[in-house]
Amino acid sequence: xxxxxxxxxQNMIDTHxxxxxxxxxxxxxxxxxxxxxxxxxxxxxxxFETANVLExxxxxxxxxxxxxxxxxxxxxxxxxxxGGCDIVTDMYQxxxxxxxxxxxxxxxxxx
Amino acid sequence: xxxxxxxxxxxxxxxxxxxxVIRDDSAxxxxxxxxxxxxxxxxxxxxxxxxxxxxxxxxxxxxxxxALARHRLVNELxxxxxxxxxxxxxxxxxxxxxx
Numbered sequence: 001x002x003x004x005x006x007x008x009x010q011n012m013i014d015t016h017x018x019x020x021x022x023x024x025x026x027x028x029x030x031x032x033x034x035x036x037x038x039x040x041x042x043x044x045x046x047x048f049e050t051a052n053v054l055e056x057x058x059x060x061x062x063x064x065x066x067x068x069x070x071x072x073x074x075x076x077x078x079x080x081x082x083g084g085c086d087i088v089t090d091m092y093q094x095x096x097x098x099x100x101x102x103x104x105x106x107x108x109x110x111x
Numbered sequence: 112x113x114x115x116x117x118x119x120x121x122x123x124x125x126x127x128x129x130x131x132v133i134r135d136d137s138a139x140x141x142x143x144x145x146x147x148x149x150x151x152x153x154x155x156x157x158x159x160x161x162x163x164x165x166x167x168x169x170x171x172x173x174x175x176x177x178a179l180a181r182h183r184l185v186n187e188l189x190x191x192x193x194x195x196x197x198x199x200x201x202x203x204x205x206x207x208x209x210x
Contacts, residue, residue, distance in 0.1 A: 070193040070197075070200075081179075083178065083179055083182060086202050
Protein backbone atom coordinates (compact mmCIF):
# COMPACT_ATOMS: atom_id res chain seq x y z
CA UNK A 1 0.00 0.00 0.00
CA UNK A 2 1.37 3.38 -0.99
CA UNK A 3 2.40 5.88 1.65
CA UNK A 4 0.20 8.51 0.04
CA UNK A 5 -3.02 6.72 1.04
CA UNK A 6 -1.76 6.42 4.61
CA UNK A 7 -0.91 10.13 4.51
CA UNK A 8 -4.39 10.96 3.21
CA UNK A 9 -6.00 8.91 5.99
CA GLN A 10 -3.72 10.46 8.62
CA ASN A 11 -4.70 13.93 7.39
CA MET A 12 -8.40 13.06 7.59
CA ILE A 13 -8.22 11.76 11.16
CA ASP A 14 -6.03 14.71 12.21
CA THR A 15 -8.35 17.27 10.61
CA HIS A 16 -11.73 15.90 11.69
CA UNK A 17 -12.33 15.24 15.41
CA UNK A 18 -14.87 12.55 14.51
CA UNK A 19 -14.07 10.76 11.26
CA UNK A 20 -16.10 7.83 9.97
CA UNK A 21 -14.88 5.62 7.14
CA UNK A 22 -17.98 4.00 5.70
CA UNK A 23 -19.79 2.62 2.68
CA UNK A 24 -21.91 5.33 1.13
CA UNK A 25 -22.52 8.65 2.82
CA UNK A 26 -24.58 10.07 5.68
CA UNK A 27 -27.70 10.40 3.55
CA UNK A 28 -27.35 7.15 1.64
CA UNK A 29 -25.37 4.56 3.56
CA UNK A 30 -24.70 1.53 1.36
CA UNK A 31 -24.46 -1.00 4.16
CA UNK A 32 -26.47 -1.72 7.29
CA UNK A 33 -23.43 -1.58 9.57
CA UNK A 34 -22.39 1.83 8.25
CA UNK A 35 -25.98 3.02 8.52
CA UNK A 36 -26.13 2.05 12.18
CA UNK A 37 -23.01 4.02 13.09
CA UNK A 38 -24.31 7.09 11.24
CA UNK A 39 -27.59 6.73 13.14
CA UNK A 40 -25.84 6.51 16.51
CA UNK A 41 -23.57 9.52 15.88
CA UNK A 42 -26.53 11.53 14.60
CA UNK A 43 -28.60 10.55 17.61
CA UNK A 44 -25.86 11.88 19.91
CA UNK A 45 -25.77 15.17 17.94
CA UNK A 46 -22.18 14.48 16.98
CA UNK A 47 -20.63 16.61 14.26
CA PHE A 48 -18.74 14.16 12.07
CA GLU A 49 -17.10 13.81 8.68
CA THR A 50 -17.34 10.73 6.50
CA ALA A 51 -15.25 9.15 3.75
CA ASN A 52 -16.93 6.76 1.32
CA VAL A 53 -14.61 3.81 0.76
CA LEU A 54 -16.71 2.63 -2.19
CA GLU A 55 -15.49 5.63 -4.17
CA UNK A 56 -11.86 4.59 -3.92
CA UNK A 57 -10.48 1.04 -4.06
CA UNK A 58 -7.22 2.44 -2.71
CA UNK A 59 -8.91 3.95 0.33
CA UNK A 60 -11.02 0.84 0.81
CA UNK A 61 -7.94 -1.36 1.17
CA UNK A 62 -5.83 1.44 2.69
CA UNK A 63 -8.06 2.01 5.69
CA UNK A 64 -8.02 -1.72 6.49
CA UNK A 65 -4.22 -1.74 6.43
CA UNK A 66 -3.90 1.57 8.26
CA UNK A 67 -6.08 0.46 11.17
CA UNK A 68 -5.15 -3.22 10.90
CA UNK A 69 -8.88 -3.86 10.97
CA UNK A 70 -10.50 -6.01 8.29
CA UNK A 71 -13.94 -4.43 7.98
CA UNK A 72 -15.75 -1.15 7.34
CA UNK A 73 -17.18 1.02 8.97
CA UNK A 74 -14.34 2.34 11.12
CA UNK A 75 -14.67 5.20 13.57
CA UNK A 76 -11.89 7.55 14.68
CA UNK A 77 -12.26 10.12 17.46
CA UNK A 78 -9.48 12.72 17.84
CA UNK A 79 -7.18 10.55 15.77
CA UNK A 80 -7.79 7.45 17.87
CA UNK A 81 -9.28 4.27 16.44
CA UNK A 82 -12.47 3.44 18.35
CA GLY A 83 -13.72 0.39 16.48
CA GLY A 84 -16.32 -0.87 14.05
CA CYS A 85 -20.08 -1.20 14.22
CA ASP A 86 -20.21 -3.76 17.06
CA ILE A 87 -17.94 -1.78 19.38
CA VAL A 88 -19.61 1.54 18.61
CA THR A 89 -23.03 -0.01 19.22
CA ASP A 90 -21.94 -1.55 22.53
CA MET A 91 -20.35 1.73 23.63
CA TYR A 92 -23.49 3.62 22.69
CA GLN A 93 -25.71 1.26 24.64
CA UNK A 94 -23.50 1.40 27.73
CA UNK A 95 -23.23 5.19 27.58
CA UNK A 96 -19.46 4.95 27.11
CA UNK A 97 -19.58 6.56 23.68
CA UNK A 98 -21.40 9.66 24.88
CA UNK A 99 -18.99 9.92 27.83
CA UNK A 100 -16.04 9.75 25.44
CA UNK A 101 -17.50 12.38 23.11
CA UNK A 102 -18.22 14.68 26.05
CA UNK A 103 -14.75 14.19 27.52
CA UNK A 104 -13.18 15.02 24.18
CA UNK A 105 -15.28 18.20 24.03
CA UNK A 106 -17.12 17.09 20.90
CA UNK A 107 -20.66 17.03 22.29
CA UNK A 108 -22.28 18.65 25.30
CA UNK A 109 -23.36 16.45 28.18
CA UNK A 110 -27.05 15.58 28.00
CA UNK A 111 -29.30 16.34 30.95
CA UNK B 112 -14.64 -27.87 4.66
CA UNK B 113 -17.04 -24.93 4.59
CA UNK B 114 -16.21 -21.59 6.12
CA UNK B 115 -18.26 -22.13 9.25
CA UNK B 116 -16.39 -25.36 9.98
CA UNK B 117 -13.00 -23.73 9.38
CA UNK B 118 -13.92 -20.82 11.64
CA UNK B 119 -15.11 -23.21 14.33
CA UNK B 120 -11.79 -25.07 14.26
CA UNK B 121 -9.71 -21.87 14.35
CA UNK B 122 -11.69 -20.32 17.19
CA UNK B 123 -11.98 -23.47 19.30
CA UNK B 124 -8.27 -24.15 19.09
CA UNK B 125 -7.21 -20.65 20.04
CA UNK B 126 -9.87 -19.64 22.55
CA UNK B 127 -11.16 -22.84 24.10
CA UNK B 128 -14.56 -21.14 24.36
CA UNK B 129 -17.22 -22.13 26.86
CA UNK B 130 -19.74 -20.96 24.26
CA UNK B 131 -19.33 -20.57 20.50
CA VAL B 132 -22.18 -19.77 18.11
CA ILE B 133 -21.54 -19.04 14.44
CA ARG B 134 -24.41 -17.87 12.27
CA ASP B 135 -24.17 -17.52 8.49
CA ASP B 136 -26.02 -14.32 7.54
CA SER B 137 -24.82 -14.33 3.93
CA ALA B 138 -28.26 -14.93 2.44
CA UNK B 139 -29.55 -11.72 4.03
CA UNK B 140 -26.89 -9.69 2.22
CA UNK B 141 -26.99 -11.28 -1.23
CA UNK B 142 -28.69 -8.28 -2.76
CA UNK B 143 -25.74 -5.93 -2.11
CA UNK B 144 -24.20 -4.71 -5.33
CA UNK B 145 -20.76 -5.88 -4.29
CA UNK B 146 -22.02 -9.32 -3.24
CA UNK B 147 -23.76 -9.79 -6.58
CA UNK B 148 -20.54 -9.12 -8.47
CA UNK B 149 -18.66 -11.55 -6.22
CA UNK B 150 -21.20 -14.22 -7.09
CA UNK B 151 -21.27 -13.47 -10.80
CA UNK B 152 -17.49 -13.64 -10.98
CA UNK B 153 -17.39 -16.79 -8.93
CA UNK B 154 -16.01 -19.91 -10.56
CA UNK B 155 -16.95 -22.31 -7.83
CA UNK B 156 -19.38 -22.88 -5.03
CA UNK B 157 -16.82 -21.87 -2.39
CA UNK B 158 -17.09 -18.24 -3.48
CA UNK B 159 -20.86 -18.10 -3.52
CA UNK B 160 -22.25 -16.83 -0.25
CA UNK B 161 -20.11 -17.37 2.87
CA UNK B 162 -19.56 -13.64 3.16
CA UNK B 163 -21.45 -12.42 6.25
CA UNK B 164 -21.22 -14.05 9.66
CA UNK B 165 -22.28 -13.32 13.21
CA UNK B 166 -20.19 -14.94 15.91
CA UNK B 167 -20.82 -15.13 19.65
CA UNK B 168 -18.04 -16.31 21.91
CA UNK B 169 -17.61 -16.68 25.65
CA UNK B 170 -14.03 -17.46 26.65
CA UNK B 171 -11.85 -16.94 29.70
CA UNK B 172 -9.21 -15.69 27.24
CA UNK B 173 -11.28 -12.50 27.03
CA UNK B 174 -11.19 -11.83 30.75
CA UNK B 175 -9.04 -8.76 31.46
CA UNK B 176 -9.17 -7.76 27.77
CA UNK B 177 -10.87 -4.60 26.54
CA ALA B 178 -13.45 -4.79 23.73
CA LEU B 179 -11.07 -3.50 21.08
CA ALA B 180 -8.42 -6.06 22.03
CA ARG B 181 -10.98 -8.88 21.98
CA HIS B 182 -12.12 -7.88 18.51
CA ARG B 183 -8.56 -7.53 17.27
CA LEU B 184 -7.71 -11.01 18.55
CA VAL B 185 -10.65 -12.63 16.77
CA ASN B 186 -10.05 -10.65 13.57
CA GLU B 187 -6.44 -11.82 13.65
CA LEU B 188 -7.44 -15.47 14.19
CA UNK B 189 -9.82 -15.24 11.24
CA UNK B 190 -7.40 -13.34 8.97
CA UNK B 191 -7.08 -16.36 6.62
CA UNK B 192 -10.84 -16.23 6.11
CA UNK B 193 -10.83 -12.49 5.40
CA UNK B 194 -8.20 -13.21 2.75
CA UNK B 195 -10.61 -15.73 1.22
CA UNK B 196 -13.67 -13.58 0.80
CA UNK B 197 -15.05 -13.21 4.31
CA UNK B 198 -16.59 -9.77 4.12
CA UNK B 199 -18.46 -8.92 7.31
CA UNK B 200 -18.20 -10.24 10.82
CA UNK B 201 -20.46 -9.22 13.64
CA UNK B 202 -18.89 -10.15 16.98
CA UNK B 203 -20.31 -10.57 20.46
CA UNK B 204 -17.34 -11.39 22.68
CA UNK B 205 -17.63 -12.01 26.38
CA UNK B 206 -15.24 -13.09 29.07
CA UNK B 207 -16.36 -15.73 31.55
CA UNK B 208 -16.63 -12.95 34.15
CA UNK B 209 -19.11 -11.04 31.95
CA UNK B 210 -21.75 -13.77 31.88
